[in-house]
Amino acid sequence: xxxxxxxxxxxxxxxxxxxxxxxxxxxxxxxxxxxxxxxxxxxxxxxxxxxxxxxxxxxxxxxxxxxxxxxxxxxxxxxxxxxxxxxxxxxxxxxxxxxxxxx
Amino acid sequence: xxxxxxxxxxxxxxxxxxxxxxxxxxxxxxxxxxxxxxxxxxxxxxxxxxxxxxxxxxxxxxxxxxxxxxxxxxxxxxxxxxxxxxxxxxxxxxxxxxxxxxxxxxxxxxxxxxxxxxxxxxxxxxxxxxxxxxxxxxxxxxxxxxxxxxxxxxxxxxxxxxxxxxxxxxxxxxxxxxxxxxxxxxxxxxxxxxxxxxxxxxxxxxxxxxxxxxxxxxxxxxxxxxxxxxxxxxxxxxxxxxxxxxxxxxxxxxxxxxxxxxxxxxxxxxxxxxxxxxxxxxxxxxxxxxxxxxxxxxxxxxxxxxxxxxxxxxxxxxxxxxxxxxxxxxxxxxxxxxxxxxxxxxxxxxxxxxxxxxxxxxxxxxxxxxxxxxxxxxxxxxxxxxxxxxxxxxxxxxxxxxxxxxxxxxxxxxxxxxxxxxxxxxxxxxxxxxxxxxxxxxxxxxxxxxxxxxxxxxxxxxxxxxxxxxxxxxxxxxxxxxxxxxxxxxxxxxxxxxxx
Numbered sequence: 001x002x003x004x005x006x007x008x009x010x011x012x013x014x015x016x017x018x019x020x021x022x023x024x025x026x027x028x029x030x031x032x033x034x035x036x037x038x039x040x041x042x043x044x045x046x047x048x049x050x051x052x053x054x055x056x057x058x059x060x061x062x063x064x065x066x067x068x069x070x071x072x073x074x075x076x077x078x079x080x081x082x083x084x085x086x087x088x089x090x091x092x093x094x095x096x097x098x099x100x101x102x103x
Numbered sequence: 104x105x106x107x108x109x110x111x112x113x114x115x116x117x118x119x120x121x122x123x124x125x126x127x128x129x130x131x132x133x134x135x136x137x138x139x140x141x142x143x144x145x146x147x148x149x150x151x152x153x154x155x156x157x158x159x160x161x162x163x164x165x166x167x168x169x170x171x172x173x174x175x176x177x178x179x180x181x182x183x184x185x186x187x188x189x190x191x192x193x194x195x196x197x198x199x200x201x202x203x204x205x206x207x208x209x210x211x212x213x214x215x216x217x218x219x220x221x222x223x224x225x226x227x228x229x230x231x232x233x234x235x236x237x238x239x240x241x242x243x244x245x246x247x248x249x250x251x252x253x254x255x256x257x258x259x260x261x262x263x264x265x266x267x268x269x270x271x272x273x274x275x276x277x278x279x280x281x282x283x284x285x286x287x288x289x290x291x292x293x294x295x296x297x298x299x300x301x302x303x304x305x306x307x308x309x310x311x312x313x314x315x316x317x318x319x320x321x322x323x324x325x326x327x328x329x330x331x332x333x334x335x336x337x338x339x340x341x342x343x344x345x346x347x348x349x350x351x352x353x354x355x356x357x358x359x360x361x362x363x364x365x366x367x368x369x370x371x372x373x374x375x376x377x378x379x380x381x382x383x384x385x386x387x388x389x390x391x392x393x394x395x396x397x398x399x400x401x402x403x404x405x406x407x408x409x410x411x412x413x414x415x416x417x418x419x420x421x422x423x424x425x426x427x428x429x430x431x432x433x434x435x436x437x438x439x440x441x442x443x444x445x446x447x448x449x450x451x452x453x454x455x456x457x458x459x460x461x462x463x464x465x466x467x468x469x470x471x472x473x474x475x476x477x478x479x480x481x482x483x484x485x486x487x488x489x490x491x492x493x494x495x496x497x498x499x500x501x502x503x504x505x506x507x508x509x510x511x512x513x514x515x516x517x518x519x520x521x522x523x524x525x526x527x528x529x530x531x532x533x534x535x536x537x538x539x540x541x542x543x544x545x546x547x548x549x550x551x552x553x554x555x556x557x558x559x560x561x562x563x564x565x566x567x568x569x570x571x572x573x574x575x576x577x578x579x580x581x582x583x584x585x586x587x588x589x590x591x592x593x594x595x596x597x598x599x600x601x602x603x
């Protein structure tokens with residue numbers, strides 16, 4: 001799917017929700033717990049197959065998940081059990097240095 | 104994408120943490136979310152198309168913001184100090200609003216056909232009224248409409264969409280990054296963009312925020328000490344008043360970070376504050392309402408590095424707005440639209456998800472590449488530090504020469520005994536405009552205006568030397584620190600001895 005900043009995506013197999021912060025120009029395959037992630041409106045419909053027990057590393061609320069090579073950054077708005085991956089590669093937690101509070 | 108997502112995350116991640124207010128009536132993140140849902144029910148039941156907030160800052164303000172967001176209508180914080188005529192015109196644009204106001208504004212609202220309730224009444228209703236929908240309404244309406252201060256033209260309603268504000272927060276703040284002991288003090292009124300962004304960024308960081316209903320140096324200092332405030336934001340005039348007030352206990356042991364912005368800060372004010380509070384990290388922020396607050400930041404280490412540097416170019420960065428935030432692209436362009444190299448002054452253009460650049464009743468104000476013209480003049484130095492040099496609209500045209508008041512003001516402000524200064528163009532039959540200045544002497548100082556003119560002539564050149572310099576006890580400013588240049592010109596051309 002083609003991602004754009006601000007877009008929200010949901011796991012098809014658990015409660016995971018992510019928001020796109022930075023998106024690559026090209027189409028990517030974004031998955032959570034195995035099956036492709038979907039539009040939040042289609043979440044929980046059970047379409048797209050079952051969770052893969054080997055892909056259950058989980059996500060943490062408010063953490064950023066990135067693939068630096070692709071220039072992809074997602075933010076977890078609802079945590080879940082599935083591993084979030086792009087084109088088959090699990091995303092990594094981004095350690096970010098916050099900007100100084102300016103307001 | 105909706106700002107309510109930020110509140111949902113806060114309630115999920117640290118629901119029991121107090122995030123609004125001080126003392127026993129503070130609101131936890133979960134309670135704030137409950138009140139927002141209740142408030143949205145109130146707004147929806149009233150079939151309102153906006154939530155108008157005409158009052159001082161307080162706990163009702165964040166509740167109103169999230170209630171409006173959940174109800175799918177914009178929050179419109181209104182300047183309660185506006186003149187009656189302007190206020191009437193503004194209110195006439197929101198006949199279907201749900202109004203929250205301090206009692207002394209009830210009459211003006213009633214005449215505009217709006218029924219108002221006080222912030223306390225709104226909070227009570229939100230806590231007991233009909234419960235709003237579990238999911239926020241997706242209406243496409245902006246999250247917030249803020250009217251510009253209109254120091255140079257008729258106020259315009261800036262439309263800040265949910266995606267602008269959420270992008271700003273996600274681009275600037277880490278979720279739950281604040282320690283449990285952190286508290287932020289907000290001193291600007293609700294109709295200032297920083298008051299809006301402050302609610303969102305502090306909530307998302309998990310930092311308790313407290314609003315100062317009206318600013319005074321003593322009130323600010325006492326609140327910082329009593330509430331053990333760790334982070335605060337002020338406009339430069341507030342910082343100057345805190346530093347200048349006689350006989351005050353200026354100790355602020357709990358304070359870790361002080362952000363200032365919203366107008367240019369005289370160098371002596373910031374140098375004085377750095378010396379007074381060596382334990383505090385200073386943050387200078389540059390941004391506009393149209394850009395959802397901060398687009399460039401000068402951080403604490405950069406302040407100290409500039410102050411300690413022997414290199415004049417690095418030292419000068421103390422007067423800069425720092426570097427653009429990562430989520431914003433910034434270009435300096437000439438009048439023809441060409442991008443200028445570092446060192447050259449032009450117009451500041453910016454692009455990014457947080458940039459709205461959209462006004463009520465008008466088309467988009469961005470160019471074909473999505474860049475927004477800030478109408479500020481500025482330049483970048485070789486290190487990428489941004490120097491803001493005033494509004495394009497304030498440019499003085501003397502003969503055929505364009506003169507930026509900021510350049511002359513900087514020279515005046517560096518002169519001993521000058522506390523504040525403004526330079527304006529005054530209508531002139533021969534030159535079109537001539538340059539005049541007003542300076543405010545520091546308490547106990549006398550300013551020799553002829554010596555001051557010589558000082559400018561030596562630093563700049565003859566054509567940039569004010570034809571006349573007047574001394575006033577203070578400059579006319581908005582409560583948020585912006586100089587009212589039209590009033591300065593009026594004062595200089597009108598009753599010369601009766602101003603301000």
